[in-house]
Each structure stands twice: as structure tokens, then as C-alpha cells.
Amino acid sequence: MRKILIAILLSAIIACNTQAPKPADQDWLNTPWPAIEQAAKGSTVHLMMWQGDPLINAYMAEWVVPALKKRYDINLDIAPGQGTEIVKVLLAEKDAGKQNSSIDLCWINGETFFQLRQINALYGPYAPKLPNAQYIDFENPFIGIDFQQKVEGYECPWGNVQLALIYDTLRTPVPPVTMEAFETYCKAHSGKCTLPYEFTGMTLLKSWLITLAGGGNALDGPFDEKRYQELSTKLWAYINRVKPYFWRKGVTFPESLAAMHQMFANGELDFTMSNNDNEVDNKILQKTFPGTSKSFVFESGTIQNTHFMGIPSGAVNKAGAMVVVNFLISPEAQFQKLLPDVWGDGTILSIEKLPDEWKTKFENVPQRHNALLRSAIQPFALKEPAPEYMIRLYSDFRKFVIEQ
Amino acid sequence: MSATAQKNTMYRRPQGHAALVFFLLLGVLPLAAGLVYAGLYSFGLIGYLRAGFTLQYWYITLTYKALWASLALSLGFAATVSAVSFFLALRCVIALHPHLKQRGVRFSLHLPLALPPLVAAFVSFQWLGGTGMLARGAHAIGLIQATDAFPVLVNDPYYIGVFVTLLLLNFPFILLLVLDQYDRAGIPEYVHLAATLGGNSAQIRRKVIQAILIHRVLPTLVLYTVFLFGAFEVPLLLGQQSPAMISVLISQKFSKFNLADVPVAYACVVLYAGVLLVLIACFWRWHFRQSPNSEHA
Numbered sequence: 007m008r009k010i011l012i013a014i015l016l017s018a019i020i021a022c023n024t025q026a027p028k029p030a031d032q033d034w035l036n037t038p039w040p041a042i043e044q045a046a047k048g049s050t051v052h053l054m055m056w057q058g059d060p061l062i063n064a065y066m067a068e069w070v071v072p073a074l075k076k077r078y079d080i081n082l083d084i085a086p087g088q089g090t091e092i093v094k095v096l097l098a099e100k101d102a103g104k105q106n107s108s109i110d111l112c113w114i115n116g117e118t119f120f121q122l123r124q125i126n127a128l129y130g131p132y133a134p135k136l137p138n139a140q141y142i143d144f145e146n147p148f149i150g151i152d153f154q155q156k157v158e159g160y161e162c163p164w165g166n167v168q169l170a171l172i173y174d175t176l177r178t179p180v181p182p183v184t185m186e187a188f189e190t191y192c193k194a195h196s197g198k199c200t201l202p203y204e205f206t207g208m209t210l211l212k213s214w215l216i217t218l219a220g221g222g223n224a225l226d227g228p229f230d231e232k233r234y235q236e237l238s239t240k241l242w243a244y245i246n247r248v249k250p251y252f253w254r255k256g257v258t259f260p261e262s263l264a265a266m267h268q269m270f271a272n273g274e275l276d277f278t279m280s281n282n283d284n285e286v287d288n289k290i291l292q293k294t295f296p297g298t299s300k301s302f303v304f305e306s307g308t309i310q311n312t313h314f315m316g317i318p319s320g321a322v323n324k325a326g327a328m329v330v331v332n333f334l335i336s337p338e339a340q341f342q343k344l345l346p347d348v349w350g351d352g353t354i355l356s357i358e359k360l361p362d363e364w365k366t367k368f369e370n371v372p373q374r375h376n377a378l379l380r381s382a383i384q385p386f387a388l389k390e391p392a393p394e395y396m397i398r399l400y401s402d403f404r405k406f407v408i409e410q
Numbered sequence: 411m412s413a414t415a416q417k418n419t420m421y422r423r424p425q426g427h428a429a430l431v432f433f434l435l436l437g438v439l440p441l442a443a444g445l446v447y448a449g450l451y452s453f454g455l456i457g458y459l460r461a462g463f464t465l466q467y468w469y470i471t472l473t474y475k476a477l478w479a480s481l482a483l484s485l486g487f488a489a490t491v492s493a494v495s496f497f498l499a500l501r502c503v504i505a506l507h508p509h510l511k512q513r514g515v516r517f518s519l520h521l522p523l524a525l526p527p528l529v530a531a532f533v534s535f536q537w538l539g540g541t542g543m544l545a546r547g548a549h550a551i552g553l554i555q556a557t558d559a560f561p562v563l564v565n566d567p568y569y570i571g572v573f574v575t576l577l578l579l580n581f582p583f584i585l586l587l588v589l590d591q592y593d594r595a596g597i598p599e600y601v602h603l604a605a606t607l608g609g610n611s612a613q614i615r616r617k618v619i620q621a622i623l624i625h626r627v628l629p630t631l632v633l634y635t636v637f638l639f640g641a642f643e644v645p646l647l648l649g650q651q652s653p654a655m656i657s658v659l660i661s662q663k664f665s666k667f668n669l670a671d672v673p674v675a676y677a678c679v680v681l682y683a684g685v686l687l688v689l690i691a692c693f694w695r696w697h698f699r700q701s702p703n704s705e706h707a
Contacts, residue, residue, distance in 0.1 A: 090665040097672070100458035117667050124669060125458050197558060203651060258565040258650035272541040273557075397668045408652045409476060 034324050039137055043078065046326040050081040053330070054095070055113035056088035058264065061288050065349050069342055070334070078329050085109075089118035089205070096127040096318055107320035111327040115313045116153030117205075119161055120393035122316060129317040129324060131159020136332040143356035147389060148310050154227065154392040161314035162331050163354035165343065168383055169209050169308035170283040170301040178276050181302045185214060185244065188304075191276075192251040198276040200253035202260045203403065206281050209309050211399050215241055216388050217306035229394035238399070242406040249407065259408065271295055281311060284350025284377045291347060300376045303386045310387035312354060337364040346374050445683055452677035459669060471677040479653035481685060487569065487655070488638035491576045492584070492631055499585040503592050504619055510589055519582045527579060531647040534575040538563035538648075564648045571648040572655075576641060584631070591626045592619075625701070632693050636686055656682055 034042060057063050066084060074080045092112045099107055122128045133139055142163060144150035149163050173181045182191040192199045201207040216225050218240050249256030253275060260266045263280065270278035271294055289295040315334060317327045333339055337360055340353045357368050450456045454464040471477060509515055537543050545560035554560055564571035597619055604614045645655035660682065663675035
């Protein structure tokens, strides 16, 4: 027994002393692109992304993964995990002083970008290096600025969506398209409305905060504490006025969008919502929502949000990650993703910058079915305010609404 | 040689020492290290975003009313589920002892143990939800005019859905535990003896069966309460946000959008562990005083 114990202790000591392989510290930002592709050949890229939607999962598993293998001999290994989980993993690695990250690539958006930049966990500026970045208009404020932060090449845009609410035309022939109409509707249909206490719900609150601020660009620029106090007071007053008519009398709120979708599908709620403006078509296609479902946005606007691909600063396979991102922003991959029956995710490519062949294809993309056309909701798009607004709204929603 | 002496001899053997070292290395050290890490993090002494020693995270934690409400809720809830499970199990064992010993019945009691809490929570949601199967059934037979009229049983302020689900998950385990102790303690012999001495059935049930089983099961029941105190999946899905069960609240502190909340979450973890350790220590102290010669001592 003593021998076994000694053997285990020795093994543990040896394991602790084993030198981890050094991170790939080559200067990929100044390496010619063909050399990056060559280095990526035969490698595995570990991608962490949200995997909560069957259509998105199918696009990645059945289209992207085989295409990467065939064209670049890259194995794309996808692990589930979204914003806060990615931050947790990378922060834990930073805390532990780990040089090699377990993630090579991650799907992020503004609030995660903000957190990862705080802990210097992102590699860059890599986006301008990608050959297909030539088709992206970084001057577009919905693309080049993420939650009021300049992207500066530390993340590469992948898709663009706008918050939309979803309703069933049989139950709600005329959807409420203003905050006042929404309040009236809730009071007339007690228990049939709510909002989720998660990212999408907070995006709706941000949209309303901008509306209360006067709409449009009213909350552009850095976080303004005084302004926030003034506007959030109005927002909590509005929500607390409607709260008694919310689902479960506003005592509790759904913790996930999936739960809200389910309650909408079985008739418990009259509305659900999504950050993907094409979600209604996706869910009808999956037979989750009734075929009479449609989407709408508020007249005062809803947040339009770009989602990005980030490479952790400790990524072992940076070359492979860059090749994967370059493929994901290629006209071909973006077009496939845009198809309503595939994912319906808005493209981040500037159609004017595309070669003629692709320009024609993008201009003749199959129409959406029940989701509003992107061209119809674009005039109602609001920019994401600074990330601190979301952080404060999240904690204050608990304090001033849930715990009231 | 007495049992105690035999036990002492065993621990003097090399195998006894090795087992103790194994236990300390694999069971105690990682947990202790985790708590020390959490403590240092909560004082701002470690972590990538550390800014030096500070008490501000502890000040936030200790003045966070929702945390104390969550601790009280979790403790009360865990104790209630354990107590109800135990007394139900006790009644079942007294009333159905011969039947419960049948192989088929005993096997069926193990089935809920194979159900992960997350799955159990989803099943409860499908049954008890506003448009769940019970609501639809009640509507179909005309008990309610619309499924909306069905009482709120999930995400409800009284934690009914969570209570029912945890009870269904835990009751079979407690029942098996009580059944096992009933057999081991030789209860039928004591019952026979008490009856011979003139005890009536109520006295025998209360002063013999119940007293012996409570004494034998209590330590395990307390540890099980500690386990329930940290229940996560079921309250996450079926509970409500305020007050939330303590594990759900801490998880939210760890995983939401504010990095400044991470040290606060670690402080909550230390507080949570501290409260539990104090309660466990108090229980054992009380238990040893009650029965200094018990086998657990």
C-alpha cells in the first residue's frame, strides 16, 4: 500500500512538473496569408459557441465542418458555451496563469467583447488581416462598433440580427408596436406577456431605455451614470406599472428564451422574442411555432446587434482559427447562412463590395416567409448602447423589479 | 477484544494510515484548497483583476439582503423536504413493511434514483405547468374553464413545484434508508418485547419504532439535508428568482455580465460553506452529547 501511495505521489509531482507545450507565439499578424493557410492545414480548431438552435447547429455541423475539412484540411471541434461561460473559462485560465487556452475561437458579442478586453483575453488586431475582410464595411456603425466600443480588429463580424417580437396572428391580430400599446395590451390580457431575464430580455430593456431617452442615437457614446439613473427610473416605473399583469403577476420571469418560446408555442404566452429577426421562420420550419406566427418590431425601434468571432490571446492554433474565420465570412458561407431555411442570419458583408456574381446572388436571396424583411425593419434599428448599460440593467432589474 | 479496541488496532495498521492519507489527499485537500482560494479571491488577493486587499466584496456580500433570504429559504426548504420525506417513509415502513421487502417493490423504489434532477424538473414542468398535462386534464374533464385557471404550481412563490419534485426524487432514497435501518435494528424483536410488556400500538409506534429509527437515521438525514441545501437544477427550472435558492443565486453571480461580481460570488461561496460547516459542527456536538456511546462517535 505504501508503495502504491508513493507511486501516486510521484506521478502527481511529475505531472505538476511537466512542461506544458509553449503557446504558438509566431507573429501571425505579419505572416503572409498562404503561409497561415499552410500552417493551419491538418490542424484542429476548438470553437466554443452557443448551440441552442437546431438550425444553427445543423449549419455548422453539416455545412461548415465538412467544407473546412475538404478545403483546408481543418478539423473544427465545436464545444457548447456562450458569452458568460466563455468569459468564465478564459478568466479561469488567466487566474491560473495558463498560457495555452483550451479555446482557439469563440462566438461572442458586445458584452462578452467588453469583458474579454477587460482581461486582455483577445488576440488581435487580426480581422483586417483576413482576405475576405475586404468585403466588410467596417465604417458601418452596426458592424465596426460593438456596444459603442471600436472593434479595432480584435473580433471579426460574423452575422447581424435585430431584436424582433413574435406573435400569433390568430390570437393577436394587431400587435402592440409602441410601449403604450404594449402596456394596454398587457392590462387587457393579464398573464399573457412577460420578458425573459437573460440577454434577449435585457436587449428589449435597452431598446426601451433608448426610446425613453428620445430614440435614435440618444444613448450613443460612453456610459453616463446620471443619464442612466434618470432613464432607468422611468423604465422601472413603466415595468412596475405593467408587472401585475405580466405572466405569474411578474413575481418571476423566464430564465431562458427557450422556456419563453415553449410557453408561446403552447399558448401560455401571447408573445416571445428573439435577437434573430428571422427566428419566427426558423421555428415554424421546425414546427415549434404555429404557421400563423409573425414578427414585429416597435415603432420606436429595437436593437440591431452584430455578433462576432474572437480568438483568445492564448489560443494555441491561431493560424487555424484565422483560416476558419476567413471562411465563415466568405461570400459563400455568408450566403448559405443567410438562406431563411438554413439559418436566416443577416450578412455582415457589404453587397456593394462583393464581386458581381455574388452581388447578384445576395440581391436575389429567397424571401422570408413570416418574418419581416430586413429592409422593412432596418429603419427601426437602434445601435447597442455602451456595455455598462446592460450590466446595470441586469442587476437593477433584479433590485427594482424582481425583488420589489 | 472490544469493538473500540479492534477499531483502534485497525487504524494503527499501515493500511489504515494509507487510507487516511488517501482520504486527506483526495477528499479533504481539494475542498480545503478550493475554500482557501475562494477566500483569497473574495479579499482581492488573487485573480487576474485583483487590486490588493479589500473588504469591499465582503461588505457587499454581508449587506446583500437577497443572499440572507436565499440562505434562510434554502435551509428551511432542505429541512422541510428531508423531514417530510422521513416521516412519510416512516409511515410507509410501519404500515407496509412486509410488502416493501418484496423484490419487485424494492427494485421499483430504486427507479427514481436513476432520474437526473434536470430531467425530473422537466418532467414536473410538463405535468405541473400552466398548460401542462394536469391543467389540460382538469380542463378536459370540466374542472376548470380554461387551462389558465389552473393553480400556479411551477415558478410559484410557494415553491410547490420544487417541493413536489424534490420530494419525489428524495422520498425513495429515504424510504430505502429507513427500511434498511428497520431491518438492521431488529425492530420486530423490540416490538414483540414492548407488546409483551403491555405497550399499546400507538406507544409501540411512537416510543419504540419511531424513537429507534430517528436515532439511527438522523445523522444520514442531516447530511442529506446538507446535500439538498445545495440543490440547483430543480430550483433553477421550477423556482422563482426572488428569493432564489442559494446555489442558483451564487451561480448567477458567477455567470452573469459583471466581472466585478466574481469576487462577490466567491465571498458568497465562503459564507455558504461557513454556514454549513457551523451547522454540521453544531449538530455533531449535539448528537455526541445525546449519545456519547453511539457507533457514530
